[in-house]
Each structure stands twice: as structure tokens, then as C-alpha cells.
Amino acid sequence: MQEPDFGKRGGLVPAVAQDAETGQILMVAYMNREAWRHTLATRRATYWSTSRNALWVKGETSGHLQHVREILVDCDDDAVVLRIEQVGGVACHEGYASCFHRRVEDGTWRVIAPRLEPPSAG
Amino acid sequence: MQEPDFGKRGGLVPAVAQDAETGQILMVAYMNREAWRHTLATRRATYWSTSRNALWVKGETSGHLQHVREILVDCDDDAVVLRIEQVGGVACHEGYASCFHRRVEDGTWRVIAPRLEPPSAG
Numbered sequence: 001m002q003e004p005d006f007g008k009r010g011g012l013v014p015a016v017a018q019d020a021e022t023g024q025i026l027m028v029a030y031m032n033r034e035a036w037r038h039t040l041a042t043r044r045a046t047y048w049s050t051s052r053n054a055l056w057v058k059g060e061t062s063g064h065l066q067h068v069r070e071i072l073v074d075c076d077d078d079a080v081v082l083r084i085e086q087v088g089g090v091a092c093h094e095g096y097a098s099c100f101h102r103r104v105e106d107g108t109w110r111v112i113a114p115r116l117e118p119p120s121a122g
Numbered sequence: 123m124q125e126p127d128f129g130k131r132g133g134l135v136p137a138v139a140q141d142a143e144t145g146q147i148l149m150v151a152y153m154n155r156e157a158w159r160h161t162l163a164t165r166r167a168t169y170w171s172t173s174r175n176a177l178w179v180k181g182e183t184s185g186h187l188q189h190v191r192e193i194l195v196d197c198d199d200d201a202v203v204l205r206i207e208q209v210g211g212v213a214c215h216e217g218y219a220s221c222f223h224r225r226v227e228d229g230t231w232r233v234i235a236p237r238l239e240p241p242s243a244g
Contacts, residue, residue, distance in 0.1 A: 014136045099201075100195065100201075101194075101197070102197075
């Protein structure tokens with residue numbers, strides 16, 4: 001079994017969740033080895049919450065699970081892309097389709113997407 | 123001027139370079155404040171090389187510059203997406219269009235894209 005190089009940055013690699021159909025980037029989170037193995041075994045995107053220091057099955061509380069269709073690994077083995085199907089169409093705990101719902105314009109952030117739901121626990 | 127929260131992870135935030143036309147994810151690198159400001163000022167994707175500990179204007183040596191069309195910031199201010207135009211169509215120093223040219227299949231990596239150029243210094 002090949003695995004990402006978890007030794008480089010304190011045991012974590014960044015994981016980019018991308019909508020498998022549209023290509024939209026939904027979020028960036030982190031995986032440790034436990035999260036990686038849990039993702040492969042369950043096909044549900046599972047991260048390591050760096051704020052809670054705990055395994056984080058995305059959507060376990062909100063219902064907004066991410067079904068993993070495909071996993072890509074970069075040339076240095078230290079970043080991954082999860083091509084996923086986002087249940088409910090909302091990846092962001094603030095109720096947006098994507099966590100990247102703000103664009104830099106003239107040095108400030110401008111919201112460029114509609115809020116689809118009230119903020120939740122994610 | 124708003125800026126990402128560089129205080130969270132030792133001064134760095136992950137930056138995802140995405141082809142502005144096709145939506146393909148090309149690479150994941152890191153930015154510190156200097157790289158961020160250089161990117162905004164020049165509209166050329168500029169990262170912080172964590173291996174060389176130096177500012178890294180992507181493509182400065184290879185010619186494979188990334189012209190930044192749009193910058194998105196996530197809900198936590200600690201990850202960014204650069205929507206870019208990749209000069210030469212090759213983002214990966216190994217000569218592939220994308221650094222994410224390998225897919226996880228049955229626990230091993232399989233190359234899923236053609237090598238377009240010999241490996242370079244990136």
C-alpha cells in the first residue's frame with residue numbers, strides 16, 4: 001500500500017476537496033494517516049481537525065457527507081485531491097456551496113456566491 | 123488591505139493553483155505574507171518554497187509562469203485558491219500539466235496523464 005508522505009509536515013498533508021462533476025474547489029483541509037486510511041476504507045472524506053485535534057468525518061453531524069469518487073496524489077507525495085460528490089451541495093459550515101466563496105478585489109474580500117443554508121457545525 | 127491569517131501555521135497558508143479555464147487543479151504550494159504581497163503586486167503566482175526557504179516566483183527559471191486571473195480566500199482565512207493561466211501548459215516540474223497526475227487505485231499510484239516535457243527545475 002502506497003501512502004502520502006506524512007513525515008514532512010508534522011504528520012499532515014493538505015487535502016483539496018473538488019466537486020467531481022463541476023471541478024469547483026470546495027474546501028482545503030488536512031489528513032493524517034488515520035484520516036487517509038479511514039477515507040480509503042469508507043470512501044467518505046475524512047480529515048484531521050487541526051482545531052479539535054480529532055478525526056473528522058466530514059458531514060457526520062450536518063449530513064453533508066462527501067462521497068469520494070477519485071483520489072489524486074501530487075508529485076511530491078505531500079498533497080492530495082479528493083474528487084467528491086458533495087451531499088446537499090453545501091461544503092462550507094457557513095452555508096455556502098464552497099468555502100472559497102470570497103474573491104480578492106482591490107485588497108478586500110467580496111462574497112461572490114449565495115448562502116444556501118444558515119451556518120452550521122459543518 | 124485584508125490578508126490571509128498567516129499566524130495560524132507558522133506563517134504559511136496552502137495555495138491551490140487551478141486552471142482558470144478548465145478548472146483542473148495544477149498544484150498545491152504555500153504562501154507567506156511576502157509571497158502573498160508579491161503575487162498581488164505582480165499578478166504572477168509567487169509561493170514560499172518550504173524546501174529552499176526562499177521566495178519562489180513560479181516559472182521564473184523554467185518560463186512556466188502562472189498569470190493570476192482571480193484569487194479566492196476560504197471562510198477561515200487560512201487557504202487560498204489562485205485561478206491562473208499556466209504558461210506553457212505545464213505546471214509540474216516533472217513535465218506534466220498538473221502535479222496531480224497520479225490516481226490512487228487499489229492502494230497504489232497510477233499515472234493518468236501524459237508527460238509533456240522532460241523534468242525540469244520547475
